[in-house]
Amino acid sequence: MRSDGFFKTAVIVGTIAWMALFAFVPNVLVFLASFGSASPENFIEPGFSLHNYARLMDRSHLEIMLSSLELSGLVTLVCLLTAYPFAAILARARQPWRSYMLVLVVIPFWTNSLVRTYAMTAMLNTSGIINSVLLGLGIVKEPLAMMYTPGAVVLGLAYTLLPFMILPLYTALERLDRRYVEASRDLGATPIKTFWRVVVPLTMPGIVSGCMLVFLPGIGMFYVSDVLGGAKAMLLGNFIRDQFLTTRDWPLGAAASVTLTALMGVMLVLYWKSSSRLNAGSQA
Amino acid sequence: MNDANVSSPTIPVVSLHEVSKVYDGQHALNGVSLDVQRGEFLTILGPSGCGKTTILRLIAGFEKVTSGRVYIDGQDVSGLPPERRNVNTVFQSYALFPHMNVFENVAFGLRMKKRTEAEIVSSVGKALRLVQLDGFEKRMVGNLSGGQQQRVAIARAIVNRPLVLLLDEPLSALDYRLRKRMQLDLKHLQRKLGITFVLVTHDQEEAFSMSDRVVVMNDGHIEQIGTPAGIYEEPRNLYVARFVGEINILNAEVVEQSEGSARVRAQGLDVTMRTRCAFAPGDKVHVLLRPEDLRVETLKDLAEDPELGDSFAGGRSMVGTVEETIYKGATYDVAVRLDNGSQVMATEFFNEDDETVYFRAGDRVAVSWVEGWEVVLPHEE
CATH class of the missing domain: 2.40.50.100 (RNA polymerase II/Efflux pump adaptor protein, barrel-sandwich hybrid domain)
Incomplete structure (x- = not known):
């Protein structure tokens, strides 16, 4: 019993220490840095000013932020529209097909996502698989320029993040009682009306959490934009990385980081509120 | 509620002709024929797995027959989806929509029929009064007791004035005393509305106390159809005799x-x-x-x-x-x-x-x- 208690304490203290050292303290440092100013010698001159946040409101910086949100929103939409039908089929599939399909969803995780992103260049290149096929079939006369476009970034992000949309949707659809659908049809609703009035509202927690899991990482996954989008910084993640590694303007990068974190926090609160309201309604 | 659907009184309101249903090679129903008369309270009685719920699901349109025909009001409904059949179901688990309040649950069917808002408000109000739930409009269904949910489920179905109300073991989740009361309430409601009720149960006492006619089922076929007294006093075989009480x-x-x-x-x-x-x-x-x-x-x-x-x-x-x-x-x-x-x-x-x-x-x-x-x-x- 004595050693048991010691082990428990050790694990808890260890975890807390780890979290404090590698998550809390760095975040505090970034937070403090966002109020400082850049200096050639020390990277950061400590201080307290909102100067960096004001600079973020510059037209050029705002544009990057907005386009990043737009891109991520588009990725979320693509993922939602692709994942919902798949998750619905998955939830209705019989064993063993359901397990096979779930394995298909999980298989990409076995390969590093950076490697998979590079693999996409092999498909999107001017001499890539897609262009070879299109040229071979005579559908296009000249290879399409797909690489280094926003479309390529959207495709890459959607591909990488799709499982994070499928899994919560699958859980929500699998939990959906078929009786609700039958009751709706029984009361005169067509399949389409049943979908909008019963299935979508009752799977909303899955939709919202899937969207969160795609939208938030979608803002920050700078390497996808780097590999498929070229030199142009399309994501807020690229911008932050550039401030730290290229421009060496740490305070501005820190301010952008804090803004991004705050944005995520606000969305998490909204999600928590909406899901707790839905749960209160569905506790039958 | 009074202008119930007008149709010919001579043809059975629901009619099953030699209906069979096979699930995974197993016969759930085997050549069942049954006529439901207009305005009657018919109960399908049998042990679990005898096919009684399958009959209800075939009438409602949730399942398709393997062979045979189902007629509602003289019309062959084999190809009709549930939303185009003039019947409504009270589900065993009620299946009330958890994301809607009582009013919206009851109004659902009327909204699908695109009734005017004034008409909806008045019909829903009447239906809720019938089941003694007026004043509960704004409550979320998750916060209601089992008996109240049961009554919302009934109101949600009867507000559409169906030709037939199908009830799938509607009282099985209630405790003994509430069940007794709901049996009487259901019977009175049926008399008042004049809607045909088809109820499924495994409880012979429930079947006898509510119905005009009882259908005793066993293993996918009908053993006997008759009035409660007829079945109790003149069972056609040992199975029926044993199922409907001590003997x-x-x-x-x-x-x-x-x-x-x-x-x-x-x-x-x-x-x-x-x-x-x-x-x-x-x-x-x-x-x-x-x-x-x-x-x-x-x-x-x-x-x-x-x-x-x-x-x-x-x-x-x-x-x-x-x-x-x-x-x-x-x-x-x-x-x-x-x-x-x-x-x-x-x-x-x-x-x-x-x-x-x-x-x-x-x-x-x-x-x-x-x-x-x-x-x-x-x-x-």
Whole structure:
């Protein structure tokens, strides 16, 4: 019993220490840095000013932020529209097909996502698989320029993040009682009306959490934009990385980081509120 | 609620013709034919897995028949999806929409029919008053008790004024007292609305207390259709007899057969009993007796009271020993081991005037019954 208690304490203290050292303290440092100013010698001159946040409101910086949100929103939409039908089929599939399909969803995780992103260049290149096929079939006369476009970034992000949309949707659809659908049809609703009035509202927690899991990482996954989008910084993640590694303007990068974190926090609160309201309604 | 759907009164409101349903190679229904009359309260009674819920789902349109035809109001509905059938279902688990309040749940069907808002408000209000839930409009369904959810489910269905209301074990989730009350409420509601009710249950008491007609099912087919009294008093076979209550089954042999009756010999009995079946002398039969139809007297009393003794004479009584008595409140059961080894159960009422009339284990008794209350069936086992 004595050693048991010691082990428990050790694990808890260890975890807390780890979290404090590698998550809390760095975040505090970034937070403090966002109020400082850049200096050639020390990277950061400590201080307290909102100067960096004001600079973020510059037209050029705002544009990057907005386009990043737009891109991520588009990725979320693509993922939602692709994942919902798949998750619905998955939830209705019989064993063993359901397990096979779930394995298909999980298989990409076995390969590093950076490697998979590079693999996409092999498909999107001017001499890539897609262009070879299109040229071979005579559908296009000249290879399409797909690489280094926003479309390529959207495709890459959607591909990488799709499982994070499928899994919560699958859980929500699998939990959906078929009786609700039958009751709706029984009361005169067509399949389409049943979908909008019963299935979508009752799977909303899955939709919202899937969207969160795609939208938030979608803002920050700078390497996808780097590999498929070229030199142009399309994501807020690229911008932050550039401030730290290229421009060496740490305070501005820190301010952008804090803004991004705050944005995520606000969305998490909204999600928590909406899901707790839905749960209160569905506790039958 | 009054302008219920007008249609020809002569054709059955629902009709099943030789309907079979196969799931995964298993026959859930096997050649079932059934007519539901307009305005009646019909109950489908049977153990779980007998196919009774399948019938309901076929009528509602959630399942397709493997073979046979389903007609609603004379129209073949085989190709019609549920939303285009003029029937509504009260589900066993109610299936109330958890993301809507009581009003929106009840209004759902009317909204699908694109009724005006004023019409919806008035119809929903009427339906909720009918189930005594007025004032509950804004409540979320998750916060209601089981009995209240049940009533919302009924209101949600009847507000559409369906031709037929299908109820799938609607009371099974309620506790005993609430169930008793809801049985009465449902019956009154059905009379008031004049809508045809088809209810599915495994509880024979529930079936009997509510229905005009009862359909007894077993293993995918119909055993018997009749009024509750008809089924209880004149079961067509041993399965029905056993399913709808306690029953004593005596094995006997036919001695003589005449028009409408047969002389039967068994266990010291030699009686002429009325029967609609045709037997030949020597045929083995079952004599069925309900416990409440049996009369039990001690041999001592019979000897002391000549008048009583006479009524037990003439080959209409069996002698045995009381094994135990089981107190039931208003009545008590007497288990009697007959001298030939078989056991019968008799239900007796307490006699206020005579406190000594209570049997004890070991009492020697004679068992008889009211003439004409027996049922004779061909031997089955």
